Amino acid sequence: MATLALDIGGTKIAAGVVSDDGDLMHRAQEKTPDEREAIWGVVERLLTEAKGTAGELTGVGIGSAGPIDLHTGTVSPINIHAWDDFPIVDRVAELTGLPVRLGGDGLCMALGEQWRGAGQDARFMLGMVVSTGIGGGLVLDGAPYDGRTGNAGHVGHVVVDVDGAKCTCGGHGCVETVASGPSIARWARDHGWDAPPESNAKELADAAKTGDPTALRAYYRGATAIAAAIASVAAVCDLDLVVIGGGVAKSKGLLFLPLRETLTWYAGLDFIQELRVEPAVLGGDAGLIGAAKLATLAE
Incomplete structure (x- = not known):
């Protein structure tokens, strides 16, 4: 069992497959484009590639630059000007057919370090x-x-x-x-x-x-x-x-x-x-x- 993961920032977008024990089994990234749908195209490619490397998946976790809105599942990153109120949760759910959980990129960094790192x-x-x-x-x-x-x-x-x-x-x-x-x-x-x-x-x-x-x-x-x-x-x-x-x-x-x-x-x-x-x-x-x-x- 494993989980798809997505890390969205103004410089790069990364996707990975993480085992239930916290081992990163697959990782890929691309530079963040400037165009709204081009950004989504990168997300789609990375998630599709990651999903193809994994067996049974239980869900998707997204860490995104903010602000984010948990209630609507949207992101409006200050450093990604082309995305404003982008419905990332719905789009990723449609693409993967899996349940999706959204969090801020800083929160996900902290949680990763607390789980498997210095914390x-x-x-x-x-x-x-x-x-x-x-x-x-x-x-x-x-x-x-x-x-x-x-x-x-x-x-x-x-x-x-x-x-x-x-x-x-x-x-x-x-x-x-x-x-x-x-x-x-x-x-x-x-x-x-x-x-x-x-x-x-x-x-x-x-x-x-x-x-x-x-x-x-x-x-x-x-x-x-x-x-x-x-x-x-x-x-x-x-x-x-x-x-x-x-x-x-x-x-x-x-x-x-x-x-x-x-x-x-x-x-x-x-x-x-x-x-x-x-x-x-x-x-x-x-x-x-x-x-x-x-x-x-x-x-």
Whole structure:
């Protein structure tokens, strides 16, 4: 027995087959196109291919960039402009003939890490993805927490600078405006990092590893903003673990060392001072594994 899984993001779309034990038995992905029906064409191809590699399937789990709407089964990802109120649940159900469960991509990442990754001993956990944007998902008392509409856990839009820059969400000063990959690279260029305009967080990390002072400051600034956001969420949800993945997290010590240091500035309450922050271990597979797990859980 196995489950089909789908992970939809602004950069790539992935599909897989996950066993009941959480083993990813098949995985394929394609770049996310720009056109509405072209995006659906990619989803259709990937799911059809995945289904063809599997035996008996019990359902489909979908992790999608948000916002999502659990009540209507639709998605309107901020970073996929061609999809607005797209009826993903109905379309996937028609294609596969299987029951479908939808969740946010951050929630599925968190659930995957809690099931088979760095969070296997955690019951109150935040999963974060720090990449082109910053996403997140909550596992509370061992269960995924969707919230009222399915959008709980959007930690990237915790405000860390009340006078900060405008965010893609329409707000101002969100942690995503400070600590996402593009944001830290842009800040570094604005403050003296000698790099082309298209340079990204990976190239910034390479510069930081050679001791470039501006690059190091940029990572420290981003880590501090993430620490402030984590402390806020931990105080509200009484967390015991935060697991962080995504492209920026691949910089390892450049992010995690200053993050753990500055977290002590913000985590003043006794009950969050023992909060652990760990790197994700499942990489790009966490969303698929978590989506498959979500599909097996009762509504």
